[in-house]
Amino acid sequence: MSRRQAIKQVCAPGQPFELESTHIRGKPCRVFVNAPLTMHDLIFENQSDLDFLIYKEERLSYETVYQHASALAAALILDYGVGKGDRVFIAMRNYPEWVISLFAITSIGAIAVPVNAWWNRNELDFSLSDCEPRVVIADEDRVARLAECDRITSETKVIRVRAPKHPKLSSTTWEATIAAHAGSAMPEASVEPDDDAIILYTSGSTGHPKGVVSSHRSILHALLSWELDWELRSHMGIHELPEPLHQGGMLLATPLFHVAACHAAMLSCVRVQRKVVCMYKWDAELAMQLIERERLTSLLATPAISGDLVRAAKKHTDHNLSSLLVLGGGGAPRPPEQVREINQLTDDVVPSTGWGMTETNAIGAGIAASDYLERPASSGQCSAVLDFRIVGEAGQELAAGERGELQVRGTSMFRGYWNRPDADIEAFDGDWFRTGDAAHLDEDGFLFIVDRIKDMVIRGGENIGCGRVEAALVEHPIVVEACVYSVPDERLGEEVGATVYVSDELKDSDLREFLEDRLAHFEVPRYFEFQQAPLPRIASGKVAKRAIQAAARQKLLGNVA
Known part of the structure; x- marks a missing residue:
């Protein structure tokens, strides 16, 4: 049976x-008739x-999570004046308060803005200026960074989580905020399915x-697509997932400010009632202890993390990981050998991966079990609520097997970029979103990502814009120009390298x-190559990035193309 035939049967009327x-905003879409309408409906x-x-x-x-979310929602409205469409910052590591905040904010029609917990002061300042949050909910490290931000004023409302009072920043404790409204019902709000719910920043x-x-x-619709x-x-x-005899569980090993962690790892657990075990930071030995103690069934993370777990399990065989049913996740290509090693880890576990973006809400293509073992280089087949096409340089749609740019459209797509109509125009080709990934589809609709059209490095699932790093490098008074590129890395997939033209010696x-x-x-950058001569250029006058990258890779890693 083909996937198209299966979708026709499984998604038929009455199923x-x-x-x-x-149509949504004038664009053709397919919707799940039985989907929850809002984030509040999901948790309620x-x-x-x-x-x-x-x-x-x-x-x-x-x-309990719903009760706490109700109390926080009441506080946001009554104490902080948050209304529909207002933005609320979430700046913290993987604490339970992160999840509670997300449900509280979205349940009242406000917009959650989870920011990268690794950002420095300058990046936080930009995002504060860009989305102008009415309230900031932050943990200790983020409170300290925010206190140094130019965009934080005495008028900024801050709720601090697991953090002492900061002398430079007026704030209220999470505990006091929740306690003041304990027992409150979730405030009624007029929230529609197509209202804005979240802003996630992407590089x-x-x-x-x-x-x-x-x-x-x-x-x-992303959540139901995975189901x-x-x-x-x-x-x-x-493959049919066995029904566990105990409550299923997800190990949350990557930061919630990433769309895959928020949606694929955490939110996907709600309807199927899995527990979510939150890790402050990744540690393979601790992960094995948690999987064994909690009898966890899933871990979705980057190949670097799944690879760490496989290696640790081989080294420390005294841990019982037999509860695992699914191990995988996307963010970068997974080496074929790792796919096979995952399949051999326990009797019941299967490997899985997929392709998605922040702009698609993490879904796109998916693959698992025997399909993945037979096609370890593939990202899988298209979601039932999305459409793919491969487009050539002249804008023509290409046939199966032909390489071009992957474009996508459908129900899980983002509305647009916050305050960036110029970026929206550049990103869309009519209804189709330009992904910036070079790819092809085979005759069965399996997607293969083969290159990146956009100038990016993906380091352990983190998107890093080469142009952004180059701009920072040339601010140094000794740096004349810079070329930033990816360098293969066994664990993280890619590392950041830079070849730098300097006017004098620089360490x-x-x-x-x-x-x-x-x-x-x-x-x-992890790797630097310094030279006191201009960078080579191609005939158009542009820096010869491919040649520079190839030379640097060969010097650093040997003959790596």
Whole structure:
């Protein structure tokens, strides 16, 4: 049975995953008839006394999370004057308060703005200026950074999480905020499925990050699409996930400010009532302890993390990981050998991956089990609520097997970039979003990403714009020009390299120190090549990036093309 045939049967009228065609903002889309309408509906309809969030020794049930979200929602309206469409910052690591904040903010029609917890002061300042949040909810490290931001004033309302009072920043504790409205019902709000729900900042190839604005419907259709994919695999005889005899669970090993962690790892658990075990930071040994203790069934993360777990499990065989049913995730290509190693980790576990972007709300293509083992280089087949096409340089649609730019459209797509109509025009080709990925589709619709059209490095799932790093480098008085590129890395997939034309001697350490206030730590190049001569150029006058990259790779890593 083909996937198209399976979708026709599983999504037929009267079925749980029934799909119908409609138009959203004038664009043709397919919607799940039985989907929750809003983020509030998602959490409200799934209250129970089962564990939802676990952090160290703390346990919060689905019902408790809803109660806390209701109290925070009441506080945001009554104490902070937050209304529909107002932005609320979430700046913290993977604490339970992050999740509670998301549901509280979106339930009252405000817009959640989860920002990168690794950002420095300059990047926080930009995002504060860009989205103008009415309230900031932040943990201790973020409070300290925010206190140094130019855009934070005495008028900025701050709720601090697990943090002492900061002398430079007026704030209220999370505990006092929740306690003041304990027992409050969730405030009534007029929220529609296509209202804005979240702004997630994504790194572009140049300049500042762009705020990706998505609606309630877009997020919720991503969640149901993942559920549908597993139903389709079962229907097609590819793989049927065993029903665990205990509550299923997800190990949350990547930061929630990433769309895959927020949507694919955390929000996807709500309807199926999985518990989510939050890690403050990744540690393979601790991860094995948590999987064994909590009998966790899923871990979706980058190949670097899944690879760490596989290696640690081989080294420390005393941990029982037999509860795992799915291990994988996207963010970067997974080496074929790792795909096979995952499949051999336990009797029941299967490998999985997919392709998605912040702009697609993390879905796009998906692949798992035998399909993935047979096609380890593929990202899978297109989601039932999206469409793919491959486009040539002249704008023509290409046939199966032909390489061009991947374009995508459909229900889970973002509305646009916050305050950037210019970026919207550049990003869309009519209804189709230009992904910047070079790809091809095979005869069965399996997607293969083969290159990147946009000038980006993907380091352990973090998108790093080469132009942004180059701009920071040339601010140094000794740097004349710079060329930034990716360097293969066994664990992270790619690292950041830079070839730099300097007017005088310059040490790696001095340049890294200079960049600390200009870039997030993950954006700072690991590899530098210095030369006291202009960078080579092609006939058009542009820097010969491919040649520079090839020379640097060969010098650093040997004959790596």
